[in-house]
Amino acid sequence: MQRRHALVVGQLTGVWLLGSAGLPSAVGVVLVAAFARSTAGLVVGGAVVAGTFLLVLWLIVKATAPASVLGGTTGRQVWWVLLVLGFGVALWGFGWALTDEAGLGVSRNGALTLLCSGIPFALVAGVLLRGWPIRLTAAGTLVALVAAGLVALARSAPALPPVAALPDDPPYVVSIPGYRPTDPSFGGVVGTRTFTPTDPAAIPQLRWITVVAYARQYAVTDPGPCGETAYDSSLRIAECTAEPDGWVYRRGVVEHGYQITSGQTLVVVAGPHVVDRQVLRAAAATVHPASPAELTALSFEEQQGIFFASSPGYILRKQGIPPGVRLEPSDPAASPQSVVIDVFSDLSEDTCGAATCTSEPGGLLYRRTEDTHGYVIARGHANVYAMGGLRVDKALLRQAALDARPATEDELRRSLPPPPPLSKNAMSRLRDWLRG
Template identity: 40%
Template sequence: MTNAKPVLVGSQLAAAGAVGAVVVPAVSRVMLVAAFGGGAPAFWGVGLAGAVAVATGLAVVARATRDVTVLGSTVAGHVLWAVLVTGLGTAGWALGWSVLETIGYAVHPVWASVLGGIPYALIAGLLLRGWRLSLAACGLTVVLLAAAGMVLHREWPAEFEQRMQLAGVHRETSYAVSIPGYTPTDHDYGDGLGGGGFRPAGSGAVPPDLFITVVAHDVLHQGEAMCGQPTALDARLAWGACTREAGGLIYRHNEVEHGYQVTVGHRYVTVAGDAAVEHAALRAAALSLHPATAAELGGHEQTGEYFAARIPGFAGQVIGIPPGMQYEPVDRAYRGPSSVAVRLSVSYGDGRSVCVRVAECRTEGPGLRYVRREDHHGYAMSRGEVVVQVVGGLRVDPAVLRKAVGEARPATDEELGRALPQLPARTVGDRLRSWLRDRF
């Protein structure tokens, strides 16, 4: 290499670096100003004009330093050099800022300019004549890309805190526990650990919901006849099979519900229950239909739309819309899936508040209380400034709940990371981080 060529190499790399150090930051600021004044069209218009201006200037640099580039001395080669340095350099520049943003470092303007010029200088270095210079630029590029990938792949503390804020989660009240025979339904930390709700692992261990609804419909709104009996268009049991029964009743059933539609005065009253409700209970309800009394309405006004039934083992309450009555088992221990569900919760306090307005509250150890309410029970344990509670439906063994509250512990950051939602991808850097974490 002659004495002039080192000067040309240095001039070419300096000119390319100056684009990232000075020109691109200036253009990006103008783009932001244009966006405030003219919106997206102005933003992208300034960006396109800036890219053309940068590429044109670099083409002039390529021509002046043509003796040190592998793309030769043709005009096409100069343009290609300028386009490659502009495009790939800008990609590297954006990647570098994404890395700094991820780490959360505030960089001095002087160093920001130096760092911003490196990607452009490296791309120019890759296109130099002489394998030693190109190899050096290539090696440095690979090292920087690998370092950037590692930084973007890793979750940094600031990002983790943002995810916790997004989910409304606090470390002090985030606990984890594994309950044998149960599966987490939310706040799943993996490996059977959960920090919220739990359900029995076997589907056969979950009892079905039991409910019967009594709803009246206008006789004028008629749909398809079933066994000769018309069907109110907005009624339940509007599809499926039907069977005539003694006493003039028509039993209707499908894969989801079954029951009766009974004419009471000028109304069609539908008595429907889910598949788990016994046929006999629905028939007894259909035979006992009557306008709901004030006592049965519990303070609601009787508007002529409410009908009630006498169903042994069930208690009713007003529902709407449409207005009607819904009956559930009187036995609070039988509440469908909720009767076998378990929930872990943590709150601030000294533990005494858990005994307010409960059916039963007794102390069973230092800081440990058993609490029973109308349809669930469980244990509360005081741990410093927080109270850990594990409660379940009345069909859950108290020993299971006591063991769980004793074994509950603060969740680790790794466990929390499995359950926390990801931050929304607002920028190209966010999408790149998401892509890296999904694949590596």
């Protein structure tokens, strides 16, 4: 009896030592071969590891054959070796993944790794020992450990995704009465960079008049008052109304205007609906082929087929696609940008640049350009700007510059994009299943 007990202890100890010391070493060998990117090294390393395990297990079962129900013959001993190795490795891998996913920290502790790595092999060998009491004890221990691991997994919290790094120099944010930031990620009311009025009616509508010429050879003839129409015109699909003097007014979904015939050219004068119909008609009445001096003034350089027009309160700009000209309001206060506020900071020592600047009490610098004005104030090593269009109240910009402050940590974290979701592995899906 004492000899049998000694064989049992010897077999379980040998198997446990093989799993505790041999398996982590074997994993290290395989990883080194994998990182070396050597297929031959990986194959050879894997073969050496598998061969070593099979040999050691064979020696263990040969030396302790009477202790196992599979130790009587060579064939049964081979089955013992395969069962202990196969189930031992499978249970070891399952336990490693489960404890990692449950956050138990076994794999991060060297002593626990050495202690626990051999347990699956010893328990599988225990199930194959002679005598039902010890076999049931090993099986019960195995079931209890797996159940405890599953409970720990079900109660564990999923791993948090990586947190994006916060900037060393946070942006300056502010809340401006009557305005909202176009980027609401800092909290909706508080923001940085571009601010627009909360009342859409306070934003001037965009106005322009385009003058574009088209070859008549590509025109189409529509029924009714539209008649001959430039095929690629913005007014190609429009409702047409004949006016008493023979002009044809065209109203599309987005734009409206007139078409003028000049020799073999059709010239379309159009603008958004906010531009008055009579303004477009008056501009169309001034359409004429651009002179060499006019072409040079807008840098058209030898480009042919360009027509110009004029309208009070508008200035000409070059338009690239389609080639032509664009009349825009000459008053900067008439554009939507005239009511926009921009709050930002920089490290430049030249805060004035090409602008006109005036120092004011409290360390403020009033800064004005052709179409913007606002304030600059030094905050440590940074200069904070609150610049706005010409229709923005000067006092409002002054207060925005004074109120601007570095974003808090909570505001920064709120503004960062959400981290990418973690990919689901087998253990995380098992946790979800356990939780129902």
